[in-house]
Amino acid sequence: MSSEASEAERSEASKRAGSEATREHGGGGRSEASKRARSERDRRSVAADGGTASSGATRAADAARPDDSLLRVRDLDAGYGDLQILTDVHMDVGDGEYVTIVGPNGAGKSTVMKSVFGLTSYMGGTIEFAGEAIHGLAPEEIIHEGIGYVPQNDNVFESLTVRENLEMGAYILDEVPEEQIEVIYDRFPILRERSDQRAGTMSGGQRQMLAMGRALMLDPDLLLLDEPSAGLAPDLVQEMFDRIDRINDDGTAVLMVEQNAKEALGRCDRGYVLVNGENAYVDSGEALLNDEQVRKDFLGG
């Protein structure tokens, strides 16, 4: 695709996204959200580059976007094989930000994440990470850029021990980073206890910790989490979210897909609602939770 063509498409898409943004910001709860310290960043909308209909404040925030966005997805079209799932998806994750993607089943939530990690068929648009275009790269190249990914299912090597799983997480390094293994063990003490146990013998919650530990072995700037609470017992779900909070507090940006939308939106900095492979809403997690339309349509009232 020539750059001219993509430029044209981009402005086209921006206009559309811009008009959506008006609707997005029309929802309730915005004033409440703005009380929060981080809401300045939160109020950014999908209408990233020069949305025509946004308020002045939003536009000002948008203008600053290209400089501080760690992950910047624009007009992304992607899918599997010939099947297109995502259309003109926009998404931003700032440095150290905690962003959640929610939406109904089949909305393409996981597909966004997989696309960022190079696991889908790329069909158009741009994905930039730390200022560099990464769309079209293979997963093993994206790992080098500083992105860690925890798939939803089968996310540990069952026949390998806990320690070996962590070692595999740092495969691209020449030496096993012992200090980083210690960091992971300190974060998830159960993994230290079980270090010589096969991952396949562990419980769902422990596996999820191991999967995150493996993805954190390279100390990524951005961690992609695909439904980390799926299949966990209810009492473990809170614990899992607490752990994710702590990972984020330590400076790792998080982009998470969650079925457990209320919990996820209550904790994140910003949320995206995706419907039919397109952006529907974006706002602070708090604002989305308080938005009547979003609540009615996606959060079960």
Add this chain to the structure above:
Amino acid sequence: MGISETYSRGRNLAVSRPFVLVAVAVVAILTLDIGRRLAAPGGLTSAQLATFLWEGLVVGLSIGLAGVGLSMTYSILNFANFGHGDYVTSGAFAGWAVTWLFAGAGQFDLATLLFIGSVSTRDLGVSMLETPLAILAGLIVAAAATIGLSLLIDRLVYKPMRDDEGISLLIASIGVALALRYTIFIVFGQRTRGLTDAQSVPEFAIPVGGGGTLDVGGHELTLVVIAAALMLGVHLLLQTTKLGKAMRAMADNEDLAQVTGIPTERVVRFTWIIGGGLAGASGFLIALERGAMNFQFGWILLLMIFAAVILGGIGSIYGAMFGGVTIGIAQNLSLVWIPSEFSTVAAFGVMIVVLLFKPDGLFSGVTTA
């Protein structure tokens, strides 16, 4: 655990898995029968029993060594490679050409030696005692040539099909098998040729009690020692090296290996290097132990290799080692009761019985590459 619970567990087992009980009973009866025959005057001697077990171990390790490569490529590439038997033959021919060249250079015509042609094995005098260096060189070349061959075939045939179904790859591998076998046939001919000088192979008599001895051939011993060492080497590679762990990781979950940053194509290449190397080495050693070979011995052996690998649980390298030894010992120990014409039947019988109650093989669920 209460008695009634034990009872009901036992009853459940008897109802749901009657074969387990039958198999346990059969093994117990056979063991008792061996004891009875040993005790009876004029019956089985301890020397005979020891010989059966030793021969079983020799056959078993040779099959197991060849099976490790087959199981490895199965677990990482997800297809049953029917060309594996002919990799074994190819390695043996390449290796023996070099061994003969080393042993007979200056004494015989080079072309005759290179094509493992009509030379009196007596005059050539190849054995571990007389020409250990020629045999060592042959072993190394057998492994190296088979590594080269399997990498070449992977590049030409399997790599373009990497994302295809296992069944397409399997059919392609049958084509590879035929192509290899008849290439060897065209180059070397169909003659079964003697390789070693049986007279100069040392034998060791080991007393086994009751006045009998177990005769251990020098070449059998060579095979057992080298096969055991290679298997230990594979074990250490898989358990302690970064590459070995990556191979196990990829056998376990290829998609996850990819998102973890493991270079999957490199792992595939190393799988062929190790699997091919072991196939070539096992071919050379089997020919050394038998003292003869022809162009299709690997293909014929493939049936036994598959039996061993399936018995152990296809995809598990420890299963391949264990399955090989089980098949080998079953085949030889069956001679206590049945004539040797039927010993292969006994080997496959054991495989069928095991699969009846452990359909995925003995080491299923313990996927260690």
